[in-house]
Amino acid sequence: MKTRSTLIVPFLLAPMLAFLPCAARAQRASGFLQSVHHHTTLTSTVPDNGDQNPYAIFVAPVSAGKIGKGDVLVDNFNDKNNLQGLGTTIIDYNPATKNMMVFASIPRHLAQCPGGVGLTTAMTMLKSGWVIVGSLPSNDGTTATKGQGCLIVLDSEGNVAGTIAGPNIDGPWGNMAVVDNGDTATLFVSNTGFGVGAATDDSPVVNKSTVLRLSLSIPEGKPPVVTHETVVADGFGEQADKGVFIIGPTGLALGGDGVLYVSDAIGNRIVAIPDALTRTTSAGTGKEVTKDGLLQRPLALVMTPDGDLLTTNGLNGEVVEIDPATGKQLYAQWIDVDKAQSPPGSGDLFGIAMTPSGGGFYYVEDDVNTLVLAH
Numbered sequence: 001m002k003t004r005s006t007l008i009v010p011f012l013l014a015p016m017l018a019f020l021p022c023a024a025r026a027q028r029a030s031g032f033l034q035s036v037h038h039h040t041t042l043t044s045t046v047p048d049n050g051d052q053n054p055y056a057i058f059v060a061p062v063s064a065g066k067i068g069k070g071d072v073l074v075d076n077f078n079d080k081n082n083l084q085g086l087g088t089t090i091i092d093y094n095p096a097t098k099n100m101m102v103f104a105s106i107p108r109h110l111a112q113c114p115g116g117v118g119l120t121t122a123m124t125m126l127k128s129g130w131v132i133v134g135s136l137p138s139n140d141g142t143t144a145t146k147g148q149g150c151l152i153v154l155d156s157e158g159n160v161a162g163t164i165a166g167p168n169i170d171g172p173w174g175n176m177a178v179v180d181n182g183d184t185a186t187l188f189v190s191n192t193g194f195g196v197g198a199a200t201d202d203s204p205v206v207n208k209s210t211v212l213r214l215s216l217s218i219p220e221g222k223p224p225v226v227t228h229e230t231v232v233a234d235g236f237g238e239q240a241d242k243g244v245f246i247i248g249p250t251g252l253a254l255g256g257d258g259v260l261y262v263s264d265a266i267g268n269r270i271v272a273i274p275d276a277l278t279r280t281t282s283a284g285t286g287k288e289v290t291k292d293g294l295l296q297r298p299l300a301l302v303m304t305p306d307g308d309l310l311t312t313n314g315l316n317g318e319v320v321e322i323d324p325a326t327g328k329q330l331y332a333q334w335i336d337v338d339k340a341q342s343p344p345g346s347g348d349l350f351g352i353a354m355t356p357s358g359g360g361f362y363y364v365e366d367d368v369n370t371l372v373l374a375h
Contacts, residue, residue: 031308031321031323031330031331032304032305032306032308032310032321032331033310033319033321033330033331033332033333034331035359036333036360036361036374036375037375038374038375039335039372039373039374040372040373040375041370041371041372042072042093042095042098042362042370042371042372042373043091043093043098043100043370043371044100044369044370045074045076045091045100045364045369045370045371046076046369047076047089047091047102047105048102049079049080049088049089049105050079050080051076051078051079051080051087051088051089052076052078052079052080052082052087052369053076053077053078053082053084053087053366053369054074054075054076054077054350054351054364054366054369054370054371055074055075055076055077055087055119055120055121055350055351055364056073056074056075056119056120056121056122056123056133056134056175056350056351057072057073057074057123057175057300057351057352057353057362057363057364057371058072058073058123058124058125058353059071059072059073059353059354059355059356059362060072060073060125061125061126061127061180062125062127062129064128064129064156065129065155065156065157065158066092066101066103066156066157066158067092067103067125067129067131067156068094068096070094070095070096070356071092071093071094071095072092072093072095072353072362072371073090073091073092073103073123073125073131074090074091074093074351074364074371075087075089075090075091075119075120075123075133076088076089076090076091076119077118077119077120077245078141081141082141083138083140083141084118084138084141084142084244084245085118085136085137085138085141085142085146085245086108086116086117086118086137086138086139086141087117087118087119088105088106088107088108088117088118088119089102089104089105089106089119090102090103090104090106090119090123090131090133090154090158091103093371095373102158103131103158104131104154104158104159105158106119106152106154106160107160110150110152110160110163112150112162112163112165113135113137113147113149113150113152113163113165114147114148114149114150114165115135115137115138115139115145115146115147115148115149116135116137116139116147117135117137117152118135118136118137118138118149119133119134119135120133120134120135120136120149120171120172120173120174121134121173121174121175121250121299121300121350121351122134122151122172122173122174122175122176122189122190123175123176124176124178124187126178126180126185126218126224127180127182128182128183128218128224129155129156130153130154130155130156130161130218130223130224131153131154131155131156131158132151132152132153132154132164132176132187132224133151133152133154134149134150134151134152134172134173134176134189135147135149135150135151135152135172136149136171136172136173136192136193136245136246137149138245142198142199142242142245143196143197143198143199143240143241143245143246144197144198144199146171146193146196146240146246148165148169148170148171148193149165149169149170149171149172149193150163150164150165150169150172151163151164151165151169151172151189151214153223153224155223161223162223164214164226166229168191168210168212168229168231169189169191169212170191170193170194171191171192171193171194171196171246171248172189172190172191172212173189173190173191173192173193173246173248173249173250174189174190174192174211174248174249174250174251174252174262174263174300175250175251175252175300175301175302175351175352176188176189176252177252177253177254177260178254179254179277182218183217183218183219183220184215184216184217184218185215185216185218185224186213186214186215186216186277187213187214187216188211188212188213188214188232188252188254188260188276189211189212189214189252190209190210190211190212190236190248190249190250190252190262191209191210191211191212192209192238192246192247192248192249193238193246194206194208194209194210194238195208195238196238196239196240196246197240198240199240199241199242199245200240200242201242203239203240203241204239205237205238205239205266206237206238206239207235207236207237207238208234208235208238209234209235209236209237209238209248209249210231210233210234210236210282211231211232211233211234211236211249211252211260211262211273212229212230212231212232213229213230213231213232213276213277214226214228214229215227215228215229215230230279230280231282232260232273232276232279232282232283233260233262233271233273233282233283233284233285233286234282234284234285235284235285236248236249236262236264236266236267236285237264237265237266237267238266239266243347244314244347247265247266247297247314248265248266249262249263249264249265250263250265250298250299250300250301250350251263251270251298251299251300251301251302251311251312252301253301253302253303253309254276254277254303255303255307255324256307258274258275258276258277258278259272259273259274259275259276259324260272260273260276261273261289261301261303261309261324262286262301263298263299263300263301263311264285264298265297265298265299265314267285267291268291268292268295268296268297268298269288269289269290269291269292269295269298270288270289270290270291270295270298270301270309270311270322270324271285271286271287271288271289272286272287272288272289272324273286274286274287288327289322289324289327290322290327290328290329293329294313294318294320294329294332295311295313295320295329296313296314296315296316296318296343297313297314297315298311298312298313298314298320299311299312299313299314299349299350300312300349300350300351300352301352302352302353302354302361303354304321304354304358305354305358307324307325308321308322308323308324308330309321309322309323309324310322310352310361311352312349312350312351312352312363313349314346314347314349315343315346315347316334316343316344316345316346317334317335317336317337317338317341317343317344317345317346317348317349318332318333318334318335318345319332319333319335319349319352319363319374320332335349335363335372335374336348336349336365336367338365338367338368340367341367345367347366347367348365348366348367349363349364349365349366350364350366351363351364355373355375359375360373360374360375361373361374362374
């Protein structure tokens with residue numbers, strides 16, 4: 001385990017910020033991130049089969065099967081050869097014992113999952129013990145062989161119990177927002193596969209990405225059943241990419257007022273989808289909350305206990321805090337300063353999840369395949 005000091009952007013990395021507009025730098029004000037002072041590496045996320053590229057993070061709400069309440073689940077998008085869209089494993093880290101184990105090693109090919117298995121940032125665990133994870137598969141690590149994918153349902157021992165697929169699901173990608181009532185649940189997941197082909201040096205942006213709401217019934221002792229599907233947002237940009245596979249809406253976070261916040265990576269902005277839990281039609285791309293400034297291709301989203309949003313940047317090593325009520329970008333902290341990338345940390349940050357206490361957050365560093373605690 002290693003602990004490294006917090007790097008507060010305004011003071012220690014000011015030279016790197018010369019490219020930011022003055023107005024953006026002036027927006028750095030007090031917020032949740034100013035209470036975060038330490039970053040502790042917890043574990044490698046590489047299992048025995050060599051899978052790499054940690055994506056999704058989810059903190060277990062209950063103890064069930066192999067999983068303990070408060071355990072941190074992390075999945076892998078790449079295989080041992082670092083090919084994207086071929087990762088099949090989910091690891092489980094226990095913060096109390098500091099032990100890491102493999103929770104699930106999913107077969108590479110599932111007949112019910114079009115194209116196979118390549119685990120994405122779409123992952124959740126329900127109070128009933130079921131784990132649901134997204135697959136956006138490839139046969140060769142590129143979008144040229146991209147499959148439609150599915151959502152895979154696992155029991156609490158890590159066994160495949162079923163899949164969720166269909167015309168509304170194509171490349172389930174972004175970290176899920178969830179309302180879990182025990183015997184019923186509502187999931188939101190973004191899809192980034194519609195109309196995306198092989199990546200080129202100048203891949204077109206396709207405005208077909210969606211956010212899908214799934215209503216689930218969870219019978220006692222049986223896997224969840226989809227009772228209703230509604231596309232609550234559509235028309236977001238998505239783009240095949242040689243370096244990062246696909247760029248599209250990645251972060252989803254649900255506010256207490258039923259507003260769903262979405263990170264639109266192509267648009268470099270955060271948008272709001274009103275009445276996300278009850279609406280019966282699509283809100284299109286919703287209402288813009290904030291754009292550009294400190295944002296550098298926003299990816300994962302999570303909400304702090306005070307109702308602010310945290311988003312990881314895909315094009316540098318920062319996490320950014322936003323007040324969704326005003327759209328003000330409050331603060332940014334450089335949490336990955338790997339100078340092997342330019343800017344430092346570019347392409348390293350994906351999933352993010354709050355700790356159960358709400359006083360910190362977990363994130364992954366893709367460059368070194370590790371799970372880190374910010375506190």
